[in-house]
Amino acid sequence: MLSGDPTGNSWNVGSSQVFLSIREAPPGQVFPKSQPYRFAQTLRKDPRATMTKRILVVEDRDDTRTILVAILSRLCGYETIEAANGTEAIEKAASEKPDLILMDLDLPDISGIDAARAVKGNPETAHIPIIAQTAWSSRQWKSKVLKIGMADYLEKPVSFELMKATIERFIGLSGRAADGTAQSGH
Numbered sequence: 533m534l535s536g537d538p539t540g541n542s543w544n545v546g547s548s549q550v551f552l553s554i555r556e557a558p559p560g561q562v563f564p565k566s567q568p569y570r571f572a573q574t575l576r577k578d579p580r581a582t583m584t585k586r587i588l589v590v591e592d593r594d595d596t597r598t599i600l601v602a603i604l605s606r607l608c609g610y611e612t613i614e615a616a617n618g619t620e621a622i623e624k625a626a627s628e629k630p631d632l633i634l635m636d637l638d639l640p641d642i643s644g645i646d647a648a649r650a651v652k653g654n655p656e657t658a659h660i661p662i663i664a665q666t667a668w669s670s671r672q673w674k675s676k677v678l679k680i681g682m683a684d685y686l687e688k689p690v691s692f693e694l695m696k697a698t699i700e701r702f703i704g705l706s707g708r709a710a711d712g713t714a715q716s717g718h
Contacts, residue, residue, distance in 0.1 A: 585703050586611045588630040590621040590647065591665075592639050600634065608696060618647030625657045631703045637666040637677070645680060652681040661702040665690060 587610045591597035597614055604610045613628050615621040618639045625633060633651065637644035644664060651657045661683035666673070674685040684698055 584611070585632070586613060586628065586630040587699070587703075588613045588615060588621065588624055588628065588633045590615045590618070590633060590635045590639070590644065592616050592636060596636075603692065603695070604634075604699075608699075610699075618642035618644060618650075621647045622650045622654075625651045625660060626654060629657070630660060632699060633660055633662040634665055634699070635662050635682070637664055637668055637673070645677060648677070648682050649680055663698060663702070665695075 587604050589597055589600050589604065589612055591600060591614075594616070597616065601612045601614060605612045613624055613630055615624050619641050621633065621635065621639075621644075624630075633648075635644040635648055639647065644666070648662045648664070651660060651662060658681075662681070664673075664677040664682050664685045665688060666685075667688040669687050677685050683702055686695060686698060
């Protein structure tokens, strides 16, 4: 279930426990950490960013995928590609060649683990870092995803800061260096 405030500035996705506020803090104002707007200062889109880095978002829940795409594209400056199941993820990884894949593990057709194996098994897509994002919590799952070649594991609910930092660790900012100049490479 997707719910939010009447202004449309925030959403809460029922069982996925994803919360996003895109309301910006007024200059000089800091929202208390206990407030739902705790990410307000960090969600401002970096004006130096360009949409050069591409992320394939693999999530079967439409509402959760919509929020992830909003975070990654509107707030972080990445270009996004969407897939609603594992088969579509494998196809889009091969045809679109994203810079990174954010993969839910619990998908309706094949698991995110099987989809990641297929992506990693294709020489043309094997280099793409895949970050698992799942509500499956245990050291066993984390170990399993890392063993098959996924780059990292994020347990839902994941904070915006952790997701952003994890993505940047593998592909950097959305195409701009800290000084605003274009980064080299793909």
